[in-house]
Amino acid sequence: MGYTLCAQTAYARLNRVGKLMVSIVQRATRMTNTILRLPAVKARAGLSRSTIYLRISNGNFPKPISLGGRAAGWIEDEVGEWAGQQINASREPQA
Numbered sequence: 001m002g003y004t005l006c007a008q009t010a011y012a013r014l015n016r017v018g019k020l021m022v023s024i025v026q027r028a029t030r031m032t033n034t035i036l037r038l039p040a041v042k043a044r045a046g047l048s049r050s051t052i053y054l055r056i057s058n059g060n061f062p063k064p065i066s067l068g069g070r071a072a073g074w075i076e077d078e079v080g081e082w083a084g085q086q087i088n089a090s091r092e093p094q095a
Helices: 007-031 038-045 049-058 076-091
Strands: 065-068 071-075
16 A cells, blocks of 8 residues: 655655755855955945955955956955854953
8 A cells, every 4th residue: 555664764865865965055055156346345344445455464354366457356255254253253252
């Protein structure tokens, strides 16, 4: 009549599917490197142009990449990582 799986087999299959999905998402994430131009970086960081370049020179902000000519851009993941670090630092208890 009906086809049934034991709980262990069903769990094992779901676990394999879950691992496969994680692998696919990780690969897709590695393959996309969105480049942000300065207006988008200013909006995401909440900083002015001069403050961004000052922090770059101090080593406190991701460096831009050359896009050719006079064009520059920032890797979205690096700006996001910087923002995450700022959030974590602001929420750490002060001694």
